[in-house]
Amino acid sequence: MNTEELKTFIYLSKVKNFTLVAEQLFIAQSTVTNRISELEKEVGKKLFLRGSKTVKLTEAGEIFLRYAERILELQSTSIEEMNVLSSHSRKFSIGAINACYEGYVKPLVDNCLKDNTVTSVKVMLGHSLDLIQHLQDNTLDMVFSAIPLKRTGFACDVYDVDRMVLVCKKGLNEYPDGITKAQLTKLPYLMCDFTLSDAGVFIRSLFPQNHIFRLEVDNSSKLLPYLENGLGYTFLPYKVIKDKLENGVLEEVALQDFTAPNVTTYLIYRQSYDVTRFLENRFEE
Numbered sequence: 001m002n003t004e005e006l007k008t009f010i011y012l013s014k015v016k017n018f019t020l021v022a023e024q025l026f027i028a029q030s031t032v033t034n035r036i037s038e039l040e041k042e043v044g045k046k047l048f049l050r051g052s053k054t055v056k057l058t059e060a061g062e063i064f065l066r067y068a069e070r071i072l073e074l075q076s077t078s079i080e081e082m083n084v085l086s087s088h089s090r091k092f093s094i095g096a097i098n099a100c101y102e103g104y105v106k107p108l109v110d111n112c113l114k115d116n117t118v119t120s121v122k123v124m125l126g127h128s129l130d131l132i133q134h135l136q137d138n139t140l141d142m143v144f145s146a147i148p149l150k151r152t153g154f155a156c157d158v159y160d161v162d163r164m165v166l167v168c169k170k171g172l173n174e175y176p177d178g179i180t181k182a183q184l185t186k187l188p189y190l191m192c193d194f195t196l197s198d199a200g201v202f203i204r205s206l207f208p209q210n211h212i213f214r215l216e217v218d219n220s221s222k223l224l225p226y227l228e229n230g231l232g233y234t235f236l237p238y239k240v241i242k243d244k245l246e247n248g249v250l251e252e253v254a255l256q257d258f259t260a261p262n263v264t265t266y267l268i269y270r271q272s273y274d275v276t277r278f279l280e281n282r283f284e285e
Contacts, residue, residue, distance in 0.1 A: 008035040091120040095131035095143040099220045103239040142269040159267040162237040164260035166253040169230040178254035188232040191216040237263045
């Protein structure tokens, strides 16, 4: 299999139409068909179910898609690694969940880039499981994750422990004396899916199964404009919104008959990797 076959496969998995793929890749439709056919021959499985106007991935196609994306990512990373040798003496590749980027990772990146021209930094934001997979594929050097990794060859340190707080826009708190667990389900709640972390499980447990939230996103930072406009309540790590609480933009809502779990951020890296070079801003001139 070659790069163009993989790119065409990935594009078709998203567009789900041979004609559109051909138009957007500026190639003949027959070329798209041939590339997919050759790829299916190589893997020995049907990757798509073809309908009259659209296609969809088979179960084998769903599995292969994950590997195809990783193959192209590895190729891109290897090229970046070779290119960086000519212009930078040190390159850091960091993965981080959105909830910890502003509070923990950005200050480290800022400090790393400050007053030097020999350091290159690549940052990937995403969900913990995806980032951990990239770490295991060797396309990331370290990962700031909401869930731990227990695997031989990798170190997993507790980087920080924060508390979860229920917040809303300053002055719009309808529960100045605190809110009960029963009252919480009646709120216009803005849901951020913290996925497999303890915080995510806790928040989901507060609401009935299949509860319809006023808003649901998978990126905590995307909730802030809605909070600031007074459109609801949400749980967020304290350090994510500390400045907004101190500046009177947001207000914390006390919890009466229940408590929220702490949020643990893990720093995961290969045991052979000297993570202190990045954390302590040590690099070669």
